[in-house]
Amino acid sequence: MLFRGRQAIFEQAVNRYFGDLYRYAYWLCRNRWQAEDVVQESLARAWRAWPALREERALKSWLFTIVRREHLRAVSRTPRPEGDEDVAEQGYDPDPACALDLEDALRGLPEDSREALLLQVLGGFSCAEIASLLGASEGAVMTRLTRARQAVRRHLGATDGEKGIKQA
């Protein structure tokens, strides 16, 4: 009975974040099959380590950290050449050309910038939280995020440079 309760709580917790965890893995791996493997192994690890999770409010960052580490483990087993891209799924978009350009732009981001952007957009983490997840300084994270958006904008041929508005 106790075990069933813990399982139900685990399932409920994972179900809440599963979509974003998969997407995070997908954009790290840039390959659907590898992303599925990473997520599978990550959640198996999470289940095994579930009793050790002390703070429920840390759950989301805990799960994302496990996925990130599993991806790094997978990469260390099968190193990928720089700029390598796999055959990938395309989501539905009413403007396929624009979506493809944007996906190209995202795939072309340097890994550290892409990772910071994924954690912010998919995970909803703050710069401080991202810094903690990545083991980087908050300043470095801010730089990566700024560069990521600038790179995407450049790739899409949008406005050059920043004008006028100040970030608080």
Added chain:
Amino acid sequence: MLDPRRLGTEALEHAERCDMCREFLAHALELEAQIESALRTPVPHGLQERVVRNAISAPRVSRRHALAAGLALAAAGGVALLWKRDDPLALAGIDFVVFKEAQSILDAKPADPEVLLRAAVQIGIALPAQLGEVRYVGTCPFAGSTAHHVVLKTAFGKATLLLLLDRPLGSRLVASARGLEAAISPAPRGSVVIVADSSRSIARIESILMSG
């Protein structure tokens, strides 16, 4: 700009007063929405249920229990007979899928599906539509020869086939490792390596392949 959705009060007030900045902000927010939309890749149908189920049902063995079990097996003697499951060639099939398949797909030139069909006829197996959706067809080096490499999306999940024209086998070989199962099935004029995430998937695929 870090995130146009999280501007401070001062910046927002400025944007209300400054036409150029308001327009810039509008473009930035539009781009942000596009980025978010692009990143929100659809989750494959059924993946969540399968992954969560597999994660929970994977054996939980403490280190102490694993050590005790290992010692018991070693002490039993004759245990090598039990490890018929880990045939080296079948294990090589699993290793190929885990470590080399992605790169092999990247490196391969576009393949002609007709070549695969001819290879299947030559080996003596069927490739009917009920196998599932063919996601990739190519060739690759495997265990000292060239294999016809197929990646399938079946009703039971992803499966990899390696058709070996020059590897006749006397009996079926199996292996289990890294969360995957592999079987090498003898065919009339060669053999087929099947790697999937369950023995059930493999059995189903085998029965379809040999139905021709």
